[in-house]
Amino acid sequence: MIHFLRRSSLAVFCAALAAAPVSAADVNSGDYLPAPAGTNLLVFYSQYATRDEYVSSSGQNFSNDTGLDSYVNILRYVHYFDIGGFTVAPQVLIPAGTLYNGRFEGTAFDAAAGVADPILATTVWVVNNKATQTYIGIMPYLFLPVGQYSAGQVLNLGENRWKLDLQVGWYQGLTNAVALQLTGDVVWYGDNTQGGNGTQTLSQDPTYQLQAWLSYAFAPTWSAAVGYSQFWGGTEYLAGMPTGNATDRSQVRLELSKFVTPTFQVLGLIQRDVAASGGFPEAFRGTVRLLQVF
Template sequence: MKRSLVTRGRLRPAPLTGDAGGWRATAGATGLAIAMAILAPQAAQAVDVNSSDYVPAPAGTNLLLFYSTYTTSSQYTTTSGQTLSNNTGIDTYVDILRYVHYFDIGGFRADIQVLLPAGTAYNARLNGSELSSAAGLADPILVSTLWLYNDKTTQSYFGITPFLYLPLGQYDENDALNMGENRWKLDLQAGYYQGFANGFAFQIAGDVMWYGNNSDAGTGTQTLSQDNTYQFQLWLSYAFAETWSAAAGYSRYWGGSQYLDGVATGAATQKDQLRFELSKFITPTFQVMGMVQRDFNTSGGFEEDFRGTVRLMQVF
């Protein structure tokens, strides 16, 4: 079993990354309306996956993962097309501790996961307006995948994954930035993975996220609502050595327009993204992975100039 884990690296360690967004920028002005929490892993959009997330590990396998992600942004584009780049940007650090357990139920492979994120946002400014920093725990996430198709012989896998975000993270309606979102969220994701004998593979995933309302937004007495966010992801990967794997990916986000007491804030979750991933098993049960990402065609939020993630994974 350990041999197969090393040669393919096909475990389920999905990085959940955060989208910075959530202010209203009025044209020609610097007045802001706080429309949502800025952090929490994947706060405003759907859930990112790694290149082999939809390949299940054997039943009884446990994973303990640690993620550390840094992002930096230098411009904000509203849904109306206004781009703010003068003294505009934000930097974030987010760490995630994640536990995964695989098991069989009713003849199907499944897993159960718990994610505990925490982080900080700083250097936040929008068109010259300085914002306070934020630090603390973000919203915990409960996850479970059910593989409806699991064929190791043909390296073909298909699974469905719900992500439930619990509104337990740090949130203060008087703060410009928060780590928690003060609202429930549910993301439903489906993914298909196909491997080939020469070490190449592709994976596609699509998902939709539903948002509950935050009744303590804006002035602290206003209600933030948000349209569904949709995402498409594609990965092409290559296991070029016994313990090494590399991948290139593309993601498209759309939807997610936000409203404060029914009035559009100019924030949404629309963007394209390129990513590159490199991973290596240092031992048969310990893997190190690095990933870099870059946004483009952003509308309704901060455009990330750079996102870098380091992930450590222990199999037991």
């Protein structure tokens, strides 16, 4: 279990955290509502998260001088066009930031800063029915292993492995002001051959996620939403042995957005894990998103 591991093996605990702040699988409440062909979006996310305990996959809780903070910015570009009767939105995401205040039972970790793994993605709407307000899209995300990574270091922004996330989303307008959005993900992980002490192989089982958003446009330029996310799976192994890490967690979310002008939106989001095992639960995550349509 976790309390028998040496400092070199503690690197494994934080390997999953390095990408958690920039997880492309997380969606906002209107992400599966397509824009007209020819539309471009430039999106900027600024995100802070804090964690003050570690819970192993067996349920052991470690909260004495334990935690991790992160501050991450993401720049995202999206372009919409029609092809063969389908609306398609290719996009690229560039995350960068810092992981700091990392510690486990009094053992402090060096901070990490830099660019995380860039992400290439494309949404294809297989259902795009404006009359019934029904939209269904399929979106693969490919994480490129070129972000900041130092073998043997506990905290890294990059994961030093390929990662593929396949997401399916359904957006359904219930009234002119109320909408429901549901998404499901499965994530496959390549091996990190420089895990642990820098010479060990870190592998991980697939991760699964379900997200639900209920949004309400309570004024012409304002919208609020409540959300829930459930993660499971993702058991990690270092040199073939379980590390105690996984991705089991339940999370609640609140979102508020406003179009300041017809083409510029400001969105605020707060999140908190309400149950978790196999990692560092997020005590708080706050995000500000700026979106420019052109």
